[in-house]
Amino acid sequence: MSAIDDAARLVSDASRTVVFTGAGMSAESGIPTFRDALTGMWAEHDPMTLASPEGWRSDRDLVWSWYADRARQVRLVEPNDGHLALARLAVAARIDGRAVSVVTQNVDDLHERAGSAVASHLHGSLFAPRCESCRRPEHADVAVADPRPACPLCGASMRPGVVWFGELLPRDDWSEASRLVEECDLLIVVGTSGVVQPAASLPERARSNGTPIIEVNPEPSALTPLATVHLEGTAAEVLPRLV
Ligand SMILES: NC(=O)c1ccc[n+]([C@@H]2O[C@H](COP(=O)([O-])OP(=O)(O)OC[C@H]3O[C@@H](n4cnc5c(N)ncnc54)[C@H](O)[C@@H]3O)[C@@H](O)[C@H]2O)c1
Ligand SMILES: [Zn+2]
Incomplete structure (x- = not known):
């Protein structure tokens, strides 16, 4: 058989x-694999910067934009x-x-x-952003918003709802x-x-x-x-x- x-x-x-x-x-x-997605405007970035809590703390705008970009890409396929x-x-x-x-x-x-x-x-999910401080979940559309929104409850930053290395x-x-x-x-x-x-x-x-x-x-x-x-x-x- x-x-x-x-x-x-x-x-x-x-x-x-x-x-x-x-x-x-x-x-x-x-949908490209993580490494294959590091092309074009992202080619110069280190994957660890884009997928770790340290990377997030060092450049929240950059990391947020990368995930917003990926979420928009997923919506197109x-x-x-x-x-x-x-x-x-x-x-x-x-x-x-x-x-x-x-x-x-x-x-x-x-x-x-x-x-x-x-x-x-x-x-986690590209479409489940949450507040990095109080963890308040936001709806999926917020994931594609750029620039990075603030939490309506506590004013801290929204973060992507994905799991990073070390989390x-x-x-x-x-x-x-x-x-x-x-x-x-x-x-x-x-x-x-x-x-x-x-x-x-x-x-x-x-x-x-x-x-x-x-x-x-x-x-x-x-x-x-x-x-x-x-x-x-x-x-x-x-x-x-x-x-
Ligand atoms: N679509 C997504 O959400 C997405 C995309 C990239 C990475 N990630 C994340 O990156 C991490 C990578 O680990 P992983 O093991 O998921 O992926 P991986 O990239 O490490 O491995 C991908 C595997 O898929 C196989 N493969 C390639 N094309 C295939 C096809 N058409 N059909 C079936 N198999 C195929 C490859 O041979 C390889 O074994 C995961 O934690 C994941 O969360 C997610
Ligand atoms: Zn909050």
Whole structure:
């Protein structure tokens, strides 16, 4: 039997599936990976400046503009066939009384726009800015405002709602992702290199529980050795076939 048949059997046997996605999930929508996004006017900037609390404190205007730019870029693109296939899978599963949950490392909103309810945004969201001081959340449109707005409540600066290097993951998203992975009977890993911790420990947890893992990635990743089935190909090619 081919790998896709093996994977299809795992999907149809599962009653609680978790789909764990990374930057590769959105690549075919035209969202560049972090490093690939450092082109044009951003080419001279150090990624650590743009993605750390120290970088933020050293130049809030610059860091805010970078995320506002990325949020505007996401608004210009559409979910791809992979996002749509996952949303269809969840609808079909629900009709049979089964569950498909999405846990993503992505900060875009393409799963939601394809129709998936995202259970956990492990690395936050481009569209959930908040006050850096009192943490008051602001609505999504504020994320694309430039220059950087002040908090209407306390006057401190708004900050992007993404998780930077050295920061803790949002507590509720992390505990929900951990619970879902602990309780699932199939993990589908899509488009992640598996090197960003602690997110990458979720597939290790599934593996140590004996939960089968399907990986979708055109390249081998750090998670490939954990996979029961590796489907070599892109999210937009492979997920519609699998579903
Ligand atoms: N869209 C987004 O929201 C976005 C974009 C860039 C980076 N990030 C953040 O950067 C961090 C990077 O870690 P990561 O593991 O998510 O990404 P990564 O960039 O480290 O790895 C991307 C993985 O996707 C694979 N890939 C490339 N094209 C693919 C395709 N078309 N289909 C399937 N797989 C494909 C690559 O082989 C690689 O293994 C994450 O924390 C994430 O939050 C998010
Ligand atoms: Zn405030």
